[in-house]
Amino acid sequence: MKGLTKSMMWVLMAGLVVSMSPATAAPITFTKDVMPILQENCQNCHRPSGQNMSGMIAPMSLMDYREVRPWAKSIVKAVESRQMPPWHASANQNGHFLNERTLTEKEIQTIADWVKQGAKRGSPSDAPAPVEFKEGWIMGEPDLVLTFPKDYFIKDEVEDLYYNVTVKLTDEQLSEDAWVSGVEFIPGSEVVHHIIAYASDPEIVGSIKENEDLEGASEEQLRGRVMLGGLAPGTDPGYYPEGFAFPLKKGSEITFAMHYHKESGPGTGVFDNSTMALKFSDKEPEHILGITNIAHGAFEIPPGHPNWVVSGAHTFEEDVLLVNLFPHTHLRGKASTYTAIYPDGTTEVLLETPAYDFNWQEYYYYKEPKLMPAGTRMEVELVYDNSPENAERSGFDSSRAVRFGGPTTDEMDLGWYTYAPAVKADATD
Ligand code: HEC
Incomplete structure (x- = not known):
């Protein structure tokens, strides 16, 4: 209360009374x-x-x-x-x-x-003054905007399709190695179900083949390939905290890993040309980002089962900062939980989505990146509803057993997370 005179106090209190009673x-x-x-x-x-x-x-x-x-x-x-x-x-x-x-x-x-x-x-x-909404990119002006080299036609007979479009960065587009601090997408058509952006260091991997299955790729296959972000129904753009960024090498190949989903039939074919925008950080990041997931993978949901649980876990070998969490299942997914079991034995529920909604797949961005000390085990539990009632609502076949697979009528159990080593990059070299 230092600095407030008695009369100022009275004015403040009178203000409170006036604003409260009416x-x-x-x-x-x-x-x-x-x-x-x-x-x-x-x-x-x-x-x-x-x-x-x-x-x-x-x-x-x-x-x-x-x-x-x-x-x-x-x-x-x-x-x-x-x-x-x-x-x-x-x-x-x-x-x-x-x-x-x-x-x-x-x-x-x-x-x-x-x-x-x-x-x-x-x-x-x-009435308060109307809010002026900024048009354009939510993350702010991007440094590089990429589209497909040519429009891609998703044919009439397609229901679910994974398709990779790769763009090799020219020196004009990227004249030196860069750090990506933001990624935003504009889906090019209404049949885009998700987009995952990858950058490949051409010296390590070469290009990603047109129909290579990325979701099931091994760690070995993924080396030299950096996931930059993704978009699924209901997601916000990727905005990463100050000092955190993904590495992007000059001459990289950027892949749009597309998943299209639509009704099939005559006249349903549609052209797509989606857009990806990257924002670069103008200084070296303190924390180098990575995106990965916890998955069990080898599950089988019995026919008609209303409450099947699949879980997986990962133990962090070094101190890691979690930047966001992103549970991903398909139509049968109904709940997800991420739990941290700390080295001292205490546990903390990091995220629960008691009513997971396929149409609202969220990245849950921490306000402050969350420290997972070395030795922490992170468990992800996903729950599936393969009941006839849910099948009726969501449009799938509940009479069969369901395993991991690309089509939205199969399932996935991916506990995605974006993270960075807690030790500052400049302190390690
Ligand atoms: C992140 C975007 C978003 C925000 C924020 C949001 N909405 Fe919505 N809202 C939607 C979308 C998309 C739909 C249609 C799809 C759906 O129902 O899930 C919708 C549907 C609705 C509907 C149902 C319309 C119908 O057809 O019956 C109502 C009512 C509504 N919103 C009100 C609100 C109110 C009130 C708020 C703020 C308190 C709000 N929304 C905030 C995106 C949003």
């Missing part, structure tokens, strides 16, 4: 109470040309009273059920992740009470 008595209005919540938590997606999260585009704009009023009842339902804003980590992890999207109890109550009181507009002079 709030309890005055009716809740859109302009005063609800619009700030929507600006903060909804409009990033619910606006004209809102954030396209790999094909997940919000169906309506919620920028002003006129646009919001017809949706008032649906909004209450969506926020009370916590369907909106979309966020699938358990509330136990609230506060851990940078890209968390949650409303407080109080905000949910305000929206519900507003509708109960007749969803009034209120005085236009109470």
Whole structure:
């Protein structure tokens, strides 16, 4: 309280009293109470040309009273059920992740009470200034933008297709080795199910063949190949913390590992040409990033089983900083848990997604990279629902046993994570 005179204190306290008492008595209005919540938590997606999260585009704009009023009842339902804003980590992890999207109890109550009181507009002079959304790249201006050398046609008969498009970087595109600090994609068509970006050091591996299976590649095969990031339905772009970056060699080959998924049949064929943008760090990173996953791989989910559990684990041999977690399953996946078992025997649940949603595959970015001391065992548990009820909802065949496989109607059990050695790069050499 040093520096505050007694009279200043009185002014502050009087301000509190004035702002508190009418709030309890005055009716809740859109302009005063609800619009700030929507600006903060909804409009990033619910606006004209809102954030396209790999094909997940919000169906309506919620920028002003006129646009919001017809949706008032649906909004209450969506926020009370916590369907909106979309966020699938358990509330136990609230506060851990940078890209968390949650409303407080109080905000949910305000929206519900507003509708109960007749969803009034209120005085236009109470409204906060409209938010100006930046158009273009979410991560900021990229240093290199890559597209396919030519459009690729996904034929009528295709339902699921893995296809690699490789672009060799010219000296004009990349005149010297660089450090990648951000990766963002624009899917070129609505049939893009995911994109994984790889960079290959040509001196070590040479090009990735057109239809080489990358998801099942061994560690040996992957040496010299750096995964730069990925995009799946519902994901945010890759934004990495200050001082963290991926190495990118001059002359590298960049691969778009595409997964297309669509209905098959006459007239369903579509051209795709997706875009990948890279942002470079202008100084040497302290921490060199890598992306890898924990997978069991050799599982078989019995026909009709509603609750099949698959788990895998990895023990860190050195101190590692976790940057993000990304659980990945297909249509039958219903929950995921990452747990750390520390060398002293204590355990911590890092991430739980009690209602995993195939359409909202999230990267969970730590606010501060999370230290996994050497000797920590990280376990990933994935749960699958192969019941006829889920088959009906999600569109698959529950009468067969399911194993690891590329098509979305097979399954995957990939506990992805992005990490870096905790020891600073310059301290090691
Ligand atoms: C990250 C992007 C994103 C954010 C943030 C977001 N939404 Fe949505 N919203 C969507 C998408 C995409 C859909 C349609 C797909 C779906 O329902 O899952 C949707 C659907 C909805 C629906 C259902 C529309 C219908 O057809 O019934 C409502 C209501 C809604 N959102 C309200 C909100 C509110 C209120 C907020 C903020 C508290 C919010 N959303 C935040 C992306 C978002």
